[in-house]
Amino acid sequence: MYLIEQLLNGVQLGMLLFLLTAGLTLIFGIMDLVNLAHGSLYMLGAYFAATFAAWTDSFVLGALLAVAAAFAAGVVLEVTAIRRLYGRNHLDHVLGTFGLLLFFNELVRLVWGPAGLTLSLPSQMLAAVQILPGLYYPAYRLVIIVVALAVAGLLYLLVMRTRLGMLIRAGASNREMVGALGVNIKLLYTLVFGLGAALAGFAGLMQAPILTVQIGMGENILIAAFVVVVIGGIGSIRGAFVAALLVGVIDTIGRAFLPDLLNDYLSPNAAATLAPALSSMLIYLLMAMVLALRPEGLFPAAGR
Amino acid sequence: MNDRRQLTPRFAVNAALLAVLALVPVYAAIAGNPFVMILFTRILIMAMAALSLNLIMGFGGMVSFGHAAYLGIGGYAVGILAKEGIGSGLVQWPAAIAASALYALAVGVLSLRTRGVYFIMITLAFAQMIYYVASGLDRYGGDDGLTIYHRSTFGGVLDLNNTTVFYYLCFALLLASIYLVWRIVNSRFGLVIQGVRSNERRMRAIGFPTLRYKLVCFVMAGAMCGLAGALLANHTNFISPAMMHWTRSGDLIVMAVLGGMPAMFGPLIGATTLLLLEQVLSRLTDYPDLVLGPALLLVAIYLHGGIDGLFAGARRG
Numbered sequence: 001m002y003l004i005e006q007l008l009n010g011v012q013l014g015m016l017l018f019l020l021t022a023g024l025t026l027i028f029g030i031m032d033l034v035n036l037a038h039g040s041l042y043m044l045g046a047y048f049a050a051t052f053a054a055w056t057d058s059f060v061l062g063a064l065l066a067v068a069a070a071f072a073a074g075v076v077l078e079v080t081a082i083r084r085l086y087g088r089n090h091l092d093h094v095l096g097t098f099g100l101l102l103f104f105n106e107l108v109r110l111v112w113g114p115a116g117l118t119l120s121l122p123s124q125m126l127a128a129v130q131i132l133p134g135l136y137y138p139a140y141r142l143v144i145i146v147v148a149l150a151v152a153g154l155l156y157l158l159v160m161r162t163r164l165g166m167l168i169r170a171g172a173s174n175r176e177m178v179g180a181l182g183v184n185i186k187l188l189y190t191l192v193f194g195l196g197a198a199l200a201g202f203a204g205l206m207q208a209p210i211l212t213v214q215i216g217m218g219e220n221i222l223i224a225a226f227v228v229v230v231i232g233g234i235g236s237i238r239g240a241f242v243a244a245l246l247v248g249v250i251d252t253i254g255r256a257f258l259p260d261l262l263n264d265y266l267s268p269n270a271a272a273t274l275a276p277a278l279s280s281m282l283i284y285l286l287m288a289m290v291l292a293l294r295p296e297g298l299f300p301a302a303g304r
Numbered sequence: 305m306n307d308r309r310q311l312t313p314r315f316a317v318n319a320a321l322l323a324v325l326a327l328v329p330v331y332a333a334i335a336g337n338p339f340v341m342i343l344f345t346r347i348l349i350m351a352m353a354a355l356s357l358n359l360i361m362g363f364g365g366m367v368s369f370g371h372a373a374y375l376g377i378g379g380y381a382v383g384i385l386a387k388e389g390i391g392s393g394l395v396q397w398p399a400a401i402a403a404s405a406l407y408a409l410a411v412g413v414l415s416l417r418t419r420g421v422y423f424i425m426i427t428l429a430f431a432q433m434i435y436y437v438a439s440g441l442d443r444y445g446g447d448d449g450l451t452i453y454h455r456s457t458f459g460g461v462l463d464l465n466n467t468t469v470f471y472y473l474c475f476a477l478l479l480a481s482i483y484l485v486w487r488i489v490n491s492r493f494g495l496v497i498q499g500v501r502s503n504e505r506r507m508r509a510i511g512f513p514t515l516r517y518k519l520v521c522f523v524m525a526g527a528m529c530g531l532a533g534a535l536l537a538n539h540t541n542f543i544s545p546a547m548m549h550w551t552r553s554g555d556l557i558v559m560a561v562l563g564g565m566p567a568m569f570g571p572l573i574g575a576t577t578l579l580l581l582e583q584v585l586s587r588l589t590d591y592p593d594l595v596l597g598p599a600l601l602l603v604a605i606y607l608h609g610g611i612d613g614l615f616a617g618a619r620r621g
Binding site: 028034036081084085088090091092093094095096097098099100101102103104105106107109110219223226227229230234272273274276277278280281284285287288291292295 | 361367369414417421422424425429430432433439440441442550551554557562565592593594596597598599600601604
C-alpha cells in the first residue's frame with residue numbers, strides 16, 4: 001500500500017517536472033539557449049494563479065488566467081531580452097538569464113511582498129479518494145496526474161500532428177536549415193518560448209497548493225528540470241517525458257525507502273545522517289551514470 | 305597576452321585598482337569605518353575564487369557551473385577541524401586545499417570527457433551532491449550551518465582576529481594566486497590548455513593527451529578555490545550549505561564574465577564591481593536586484609569581453 005502511494009507521489013512529481021521540462025528542453029534544443037530564468041516563469045505562474053484565484057474566487061478560472069499570463073510574460077520576455085542572446089555562447093546565456101532570475105525574484109518581492117502566498121483548493125479537491133480497497137489518495141494529486149497527462153497528450157498532438165509541431169521538430173534537429181527554407185524563425189522562436197513559459201507557469205500553479213508560493217521556489221526545481229533535460233536528451237519531448245517520470249519516481253521512492261533500507265545495514269545514527277543526503281543525491285547520480293553511458297541522453301533529438 | 309610594459313589603459317586601471325585595494329585598511333582606520341574592511345576582505349576572497357574559475361573557464365574553456373562547491377569544501381575543512389579542536393591553520397588550510405583538489409580530481413575524471421552544455425550540467429550536478437552532503441552533516445550543523453568560534457591560528461605569528469592582518473594576508477594570497485595563474489598560463493602547459501580551448505581535436509591530433517592537461521588544470525583551480533574557501537570560513541566565522549548553493553556558483557561565473565575573460569585581472573575587477581554594486585544599490589533602494597539583474601543582462605548582450613574588454617579594446621584602437 002505504502003509503496004503504491006509513494007509510486008503515485010513519484011508519478012505526480014514526475015508529471016510536474018515534465019511540464020516544467022517540456023518547455024526547457026525545446027528552448028534548449030531549438031534555440032540552443034541555457035535558460036536559468038525558466039524557474040522564474042514557474043514561480044510567476046504560481047503567483048499569478050494565487051492572485052487571479054483570489055480575484056475571481058475560482059481556482060480553475062484563476063489557473064486558466066495564470067497560464068495565459070505566463071504565456072504573455074514569456075512572449076514579452078523573449079521579444080525584449082531573450083531574443084538578443086540567441087547565437088551567443090553559453091556563458092553569455094548563463095550571465096544574462098542569471099540576471100533575469102535576480103530581476104524576477106526582486107520583481108515578485110516588489111509586487112507581492114516578501115511573505116509567501118497560499119493558493120487554496122476548492123473543497124472537492126481536498127478530499128481523499130479511495131483508489132484501491134483500503135488505499136486513500138489525495139484527490140488533488142490525482143488531478144495533477146490526470147491534467148498533466150492530458151497536457152502531455154495535447155503537447156504530443158501539437159508537436160507530432162500539426163504544422164507548427166513539424167516546424168518545432170525540424171528546428172530541434174537543424175535550426176539553420178529551417179531558417180534557410182524560409183520559415184519565419186523569429187516568430188517560431190517567440191511562440192516556442194511562450195509555450196515553454198505557459199507550461200512552466202502551469203507547473204508552478206499546479207504545485208502551488210501543495211507547497212507555499214514563495215520567492216525562489218523555482219530555483220531548486222529548475223536544477224531538477226535540467227537534470228531531466230540532460231537525461232532525456234536535449235530537445236527531445238519524449239525523452240523529457242520518460243526522464244521526468246524516472247526522476248520523479250526515483251527521487252520519491254528514494255526519500256521514502258532509503259532510510260529504512262540503510263537502517264538494515266548501518267547503525268541508526270549513520271543511517272539518519274546518510275539517508276537524506278543520499279536520497280537527495282540520487283537523481284544527480286542517475287544523471288552522472290546516464291551521461292557516462294549515453295552522453296547524448298536517453299532519447300537524443302535526431303540530427304544533433 | 306603580449307602586454308608590453310607600457311602605460312596602456314588596461315595597465316593603468318589594474319594598477320589603480322591594486323593601489324586602492326592596498327590602501328583600504330588605511331582609509332578604514334582614518335575614517336573609522338570597520339564595515340569597509342569586511343566588504344573589501346570579502347571582495348579579495350571572492351576575487352580569488354573567481355580567479356581560479358577564470359583559469360579553467362577563461363583560459364581552458366571549461367565552463368564549470370559548480371565552482372562554489374570548492375568554496376564550501378575549503379570552508380568545511382576549516383570548520384570541521386575547528387569543531388574537532390584542531391585550530392592550527394597549518395593543518396586546516398592544507399587540508400582545505402587537499403580536500404578541494406581531491407574532489408576536483410574525482411569530478412574532473414568523471415566529467416571532463418563531456419563537452420559544452422553537458423559539462424556545465426555535470427559539474428552542476430556534482431556541486432549539488434556536495435551541497436546535500438553538507439546538509440546531511442548533522443554533527444556540523446546540517447542545514448543551519450556551523451559557527452566557527454576561533455579563526456585559524458598560526459602559532460602566534462599571524463593573528464587573524466586582527467582585521468588588518470587578515471586583510472593583508474588575503475591581499476597577499478590573492479596577488480600570489482594572480483602571479484601563479486599568470487605563470488601557469490604563460491608556461492608551455494598553459495599554452496597547451498589554451499590550445500585545447502581553441503581546438504581540442506587538433507591538439508589531440510598533434511599528440512597532446514588533452515584530457516590529462518585539462519584534468520591537471522581543473523585540479524589546480526579546485527585547490528586554489530579551496531584555499532579561498534578556507535579564507536571565507538575564517539572571514540565569516542561561519543559555514544553552511546548555503547555557500548554551495550548553485551546560485552553561488554552562478555555568482556562566481558558572473559564575476560569572471562563581468563570582469564572579462566580570460567583577462568588576468570578580470571576576476572578581481574568583476575568581483576570588485578559586483579560586490580560594490582550590490583552594496584551601493586542596496587543603500588540606494590530596497591530592491592537592488594531590480595537594477596542589478598537587467599545590468600547583468602545588458603553586459604551579456606552588449607559587453608563582449610566584460611569590463612576588461614573596454615580597456616583592451618581602447619588599446620588596439
